[in-house]
Structures are given as C-alpha cells and as structure tokens.
Amino acid sequence: MLKLVINSAIVTHFFFFVHAVCFSQDDQDMSGRYVPPQRRVASGGSRKDASSFQRETFSALKRTFTGLANRVSFDNVQNVAVEVFRENVVRGRGLFCDALLRTQQFNPEVTQVFAALVAIVNRKIPRVGLLMLKRLVVGWRQRYRRRDWNGVRNVNIFVGHLYCMNVCSEGIVLAIIDEHLKDLSCTDHDVDLAIAEIDVVFRVMMER
Structure with missing residues (x-):
C-alpha cells in the first residue's frame, strides 16, 4: 500500500514537471489552461505576437505614408488623399504628419x-490638422532656438499655406510674425522670415 502511494506521488510530480516543461506561458490562456497552437493562431497569438504584429503594422504604415509623401503632386493630390483614407490614418496620424x-x-x-493634402484629410479628420499644427509649432521653436533659419523658413511657409487652406486661423500666423519682430533685438534673418511669411498669407488675409 505504501509503495502504491509513493508511486502515485512520483507520477503526479512527474506529470507537473512535464506540464511545466512542455507547456510554457505562451501556450496558456489567462486562466492557465493549455491552448493548442491552432487556437492560439486563430485568436491572435500571444502578447509577444501581438506586439510584433503591431510593430510590423506601424512600420508598413510608415513606409506607405512616406511613399505617398514622395509621390504626391498637384496633379494627383486628390488620388493620394483617397489612398491616405484607405489607410488607418486615425491611428497613424503621427506617422502621416512626420512623413x-x-x-x-x-x-x-x-x-x-x-498643405492641400492636409486640408483634404482635415475635413474628415480634424485631429490630423491639429496634430500637424502642434508639431509645426514645436519644430519652429526647436529650429528657432538653434538658429536653423532654413528650417524656420520651411515651417513658416507650411503654416502660411495651411492658413490659406483654412486649416488654421490667422492667430498662429500673426504669432509667428510677432515672434520675429517683437523687439529691437531681431536680426536680419527675423525680418526676412517675417516678410516671407507675409508674402504667403497677405493676399488671402486681405480677402477674408
């Protein structure tokens, strides 16, 4: 009888050992039950698989938006906008703006x-235009602090065209001009950049 109990205990410990070795946490669900590989694949896989899938999805989305940014022109801006809407632009709006x-x-x-592409997307998804303006403002401050005048000029022109496309109000444009000309310490670069900004928005601003 004692030998039978010992053998039963050995079998039980052996079973738990085999279960621990053969069935990892990735093979179990939240309750600890074993899930066959086919069912794991059907249900989306483990957390590691989900994280890897998300990274791959974002990488593919980044490549797509970069390709569209390199391909867009006046002739195909509407077609490119349609392709943007086919992607997950709500979730990937940061990737879209960065591209x-x-x-x-x-x-x-x-x-x-x-600016025209952003205006088209902004009509359906206003969060895209808002995020673009936020990143432009942050980029302007960084470049102005580094005295990267070419970068500041590019940001100014982008903001000016967004104003012309009704993506932003004149407040941002006037704030940029004021930053360039707000005191007597402004440089020749500040004056040139302020004039360039006025050249972009003057006609539209007078018509409104």
Whole structure:
C-alpha cells in the first residue's frame, strides 16, 4: 500500500514537471489552461505576437505614408488623399504628419501640395490638422532656438499655406510674425522670415 502511494506521488510530480516543461506561458490562456497552437493562431497569438504584429503594422504604415509623401503632386493630390483614407490614418496620424514634415524639410517646393493634402484629410479628420499644427509649432521653436533659419523658413511657409487652406486661423500666423519682430533685438534673418511669411498669407488675409 505504501509503495502504491509513493508511486502515485512520483507520477503526479512527474506529470507537473512535464506540464511545466512542455507547456510554457505562451501556450496558456489567462486562466492557465493549455491552448493548442491552432487556437492560439486563430485568436491572435500571444502578447509577444501581438506586439510584433503591431510593430510590423506601424512600420508598413510608415513606409506607405512616406511613399505617398514622395509621390504626391498637384496633379494627383486628390488620388493620394483617397489612398491616405484607405489607410488607418486615425491611428497613424503621427506617422502621416512626420512623413510630410520630413519630406517638406528636404523639398520645400512641395509645401503647397502638402498643405492641400492636409486640408483634404482635415475635413474628415480634424485631429490630423491639429496634430500637424502642434508639431509645426514645436519644430519652429526647436529650429528657432538653434538658429536653423532654413528650417524656420520651411515651417513658416507650411503654416502660411495651411492658413490659406483654412486649416488654421490667422492667430498662429500673426504669432509667428510677432515672434520675429517683437523687439529691437531681431536680426536680419527675423525680418526676412517675417516678410516671407507675409508674402504667403497677405493676399488671402486681405480677402477674408
């Protein structure tokens, strides 16, 4: 009888040992029950799989928005806007804004096209335009602090075209001009940048 009890205890411990070795936490659900691999795949996999899938999704979304930013022009801006709406632009609005801002810094000639694209998207998703303006303001402060005058000029032009496209009010434009000319310590760069900003918005501002 004693031998039977000992053998039963050994079998029980052996069973738990095999279960611990063969079935990891990734093979279990929240209650600790074993989940077959097929069911794990069908239910979305483990937390690691979900995290990896999210990173891959965001990487693909970043590449898509970068490609659209490089391809957009006056001729196809409406078609590109349709492609933007096909993507998860609500969740990836930060990636969308970053793609436009990076491309615009290297190619300022497309600023007006980018502003038109943002205006189209902003009509359906106002959070995109708001986020773009926030990042432009932050970028302006950083570049102005570093005295990166070319970068400041690009931001000023972008904000000016967004105003012309009814994405922002004149308050942001006037605040930028005021920052350049607010005291006697302004430099020649400040004056030139303020004039460039006025050139972009003057006609539209007079018509409103």
